[in-house]
Amino acid sequence: MSKKELDWWKKRIGILKGLSEQAQEFCPEIAEAAKNYQNNDENVGAWSFLKLLTLAYYINVYTTIAQKNFSDIFYIDLFAGDGFNNLRGLNEVIAGSPVIARIAPQKETKEGISKDFTEFILVEQDAKKAERLSKIMPENATIFTKDANDSAVMEYIEKRMAACRKPHYFAFIDPYCMQIKWSTLERLMNLPGDLIINFMTTPISRVWGSFHSEVKEDKPGREIFDEFFGDDSWLHVPPARDGGKVEDLLEIYVNKIEPYRKKRIPIKVRGLSGNFCYHMIVVTKEYCPWEDAINRVKTRVESVTDARIKNLFDIFNGRQGTLDDFY
Numbered sequence: 001m002s003k004k005e006l007d008w009w010k011k012r013i014g015i016l017k018g019l020s021e022q023a024q025e026f027c028p029e030i031a032e033a034a035k036n037y038q039n040n041d042e043n044v045g046a047w048s049f050l051k052l053l054t055l056a057y058y059i060n061v062y063t064t065i066a067q068k069n070f071s072d073i074f075y076i077d078l079f080a081g082d083g084f085n086n087l088r089g090l091n092e093v094i095a096g097s098p099v100i101a102r103i104a105p106q107k108e109t110k111e112g113i114s115k116d117f118t119e120f121i122l123v124e125q126d127a128k129k130a131e132r133l134s135k136i137m138p139e140n141a142t143i144f145t146k147d148a149n150d151s152a153v154m155e156y157i158e159k160r161m162a163a164c165r166k167p168h169y170f171a172f173i174d175p176y177c178m179q180i181k182w183s184t185l186e187r188l189m190n191l192p193g194d195l196i197i198n199f200m201t202t203p204i205s206r207v208w209g210s211f212h213s214e215v216k217e218d219k220p221g222r223e224i225f226d227e228f229f230g231d232d233s234w235l236h237v238p239p240a241r242d243g244g245k246v247e248d249l250l251e252i253y254v255n256k257i258e259p260y261r262k263k264r265i266p267i268k269v270r271g272l273s274g275n276f277c278y279h280m281i282v283v284t285k286e287y288c289p290w291e292d293a294i295n296r297v298k299t300r301v302e303s304v305t306d307a308r309i310k311n312l313f314d315i316f317n318g319r320q321g322t323l324d325d326f327y
């Protein structure tokens, strides 16, 4: 890894650490509660860490440019969580996606313009998590305690955007598996905006494996796939025993987005030991001013090794102050 790359990581970690500290400052009781989650699975820590780091980077770049070009910018998070993530194995609590969206934009430019989002539209099905979230988000946050696919959510988004002169959104779609229906995504993509859709490769692969398994018990029905893909195109991928791969499902999904957005850049995020992965699909229009930034984060995240992730963790939680000993 070159010095330039190491400096890049160091800067990103510093930003993420700063965001988490700020987040805990304005809501200490939630940070305290989150610290009590006990889990030593370092693997989960790794993939959340890379996810949030990518998100913070994207939001910073996005808000810097989008604020100049649009009258209003909306942050939409359909699987918002409670605002915090416990980085398992690290004993660190870190800001969750909606809190990152609140803090990551630069507050003031040289011209004195604030780069904050106009409004946060957040959806979290779990009532306890939604309640915690409501305590830490500002007044311009609208929180739905609903299924992300409930049509009341899309109706609200459509109405709010229709009332603006030149609106744009950034949406983060971060389910556990296939909870986002294609019909919801399609409606969202009919409005102007950028998305990061997490295609949960390993969890999807497990459900797909069960669907094709000979074992009849607990077999998932095909509806879950039909709703996720919006049709039966996924059935064209043969089962793994006949050579099919979950990456083929990813390809179908990415291709289905093309009529809505020309630029679709999947970033592969791995857990440690390569036993878990997902793809953050960055979805934007063809001429995207922040494309170089997306490709930079893609290269960095995809090439990071297990050993390096552990070094990055050490820097994050202060066990190692610098990257100098990497050379």
Ligand SMILES: C[S@@+](CC[C@H](N)C(=O)[O-])C[C@H]1O[C@@H](n2cnc3c(N)ncnc32)[C@H](O)[C@@H]1O
Binding pocket: 078, 079, 080, 081, 082, 083, 084, 085, 095, 096, 097, 098, 123, 124, 125, 126, 129, 146, 147, 148, 149, 174, 175, 176, 179
């Ligand atoms: C992976 S977590 C999200 C983490 C969050 N984006 C972050 O980075 O901090 C997924 C969240 O979606 C919620 N959830 C699961 N199914 C849902 C659904 N159908 N609609 C809305 N929320 C759902 C879960 O309760 C959980 O908090």
